[in-house]
Amino acid sequence: MAPVKNGRHLFNEIPVGYPIPGKTTVYDDSQTIDLDTVQLNGGILIKALAFSIDPYMRGMMRPATVKSYVPAYTIGKPLGNSGVGVVLRSENSSFKPGDHVYAYFPFQEYIVQTDVANVRVLENKENLPWSTYVGAAGMPGQTAYIGWKVFSKAKKGETVFVTTGAGPVGSIVAQLAKHDGLKVIASAGSDEKVEFMKKIGVDVAFNYKTTDTVKVLEEHGPIDIYWDNVGGATLEAALDAASNFARFIECGMISQYNETSPYGVKNLWNIITKRLSVNGFLVLDHMAPESTKDFYDTVPAMIAKGDIVFLEDKKYGLEKVGEAILDVQSGKNHGKSVIVVAEE
Incomplete structure (x- = not known):
């Protein structure tokens, strides 16, 4: 040839x-x-x-x-x-x-x-x-599935706040949380994305560009789990809205990736006073054969059944x-x- x-x-x-x-x-x-x-x-x-x-x-x-x-x-x-x-x-x-x-x-x-x-x-x-x-059946899905299983310690009836809730990781986290019986608050950057979040079962879906995140969390919080994909001012709002002993899963900070001057979070004392657990999470640390086997045995079948939509x-x-x-x-x-x- x-x-x-x-x-x-x-x-x-x-x-x-x-x-x-x-x-x-x-x-x-x-x-x-x-x-x-x-x-x-x-x-x-x-x-x-x-x-x-x-x-x-x-x-x-x-x-x-x-x-x-x-x-x-x-x-x-x-x-x-x-x-x-x-x-x-x-x-x-x-x-x-x-x-x-x-x-x-x-x-x-x-x-x-x-x-x-x-x-x-x-x-x-x-x-x-x-x-x-x-x-959904690859690295973003693994990030959502493994991160949720390892760090969320979710209990039925708790409240989770998910950023980039219409994205490939956030949307799956939101659906896993709903399967576990949690109330889900989720944000995204357009009204179209908000409509998608509502379709996948998010209880409180909002456009952070047109709605004040602080006010949403004041009304619908406190939050027991925070899945962070954006960092910056949203992380600051989540720290103020956290319940005692809340779990923060720090997966990404896209609001900072293209900034020459990073946002300075001003209320980190909440970590101490509220006794928060803050976990930095990279899926690369959780790619052992047993973790990936569980993922591939579970998530593709959920996608095929329509239990996970993307x-x-x-x-x-x-x-x-x-x-x-x-x-x-x-x-x-x-x-x-x-x-x-x-x-x-």
Whole structure:
């Protein structure tokens, strides 16, 4: 077979503020690959089907000298994130052509993966769309499910406040809380997202851009659990509205990711006076086989049955990666942001 184009989406420069499509990241189609003869060196050749676009990717757009919990992207190299693909060729006995696999992959159409330690073969007994496995049945779903099980200590009748309640993590947290018998307060940044939150059972759904978060929590709190995806002034409001011994699950702070001057939370004394439990949470710390087995045994089936409902914001082609990243950072996406590279 003649070589074919192997499009990639590259990290081009470190942004100040919001990443700019075509400047911070750029699409490149200069590379080719011969699918029949490319050396696999004991690995597998994968055709990419879908990639996830997540808020944390902004934190990887930094100088390599700045340390964090994940490595920085390398200028001139492809971006990367969780993805789903199909195996075309294999030199590893654990994988065969036709297997669908999930792992952290570089953003390119075809991938030679020699390190297969963290590559998972997806069974998909429920016959879900493959894009679901980078969203509700992938890392965002794992974040919601595992974080809720490990840290919420939820009791029926309690009240939880979930930020980004229409997003891929927040919406699943809200639904898990409803399944556990909790009252759910949730915020989002548009009236359309508020309507979605109401459809999934949120008891008090509001647009934080047009409604005062402090007043909502004063009326409908106090809160026993706070799932934080935004930080900043919303975290401050939650600290004031917390009941004694409330649990705070600090999963993200997207309101701060593109700021040059971080918001200074002024009421941290509530942590002491209310005896709060504050847990910083990264799903990467909870990826042991027993945790992921429980997730894959449970959540895809819940999705198939309609017990977990989700939205997808699909964009088609690696050319759209920069636009999708900006949408996620600015809150313009409606549901889980997914780049569909190929249908099969």
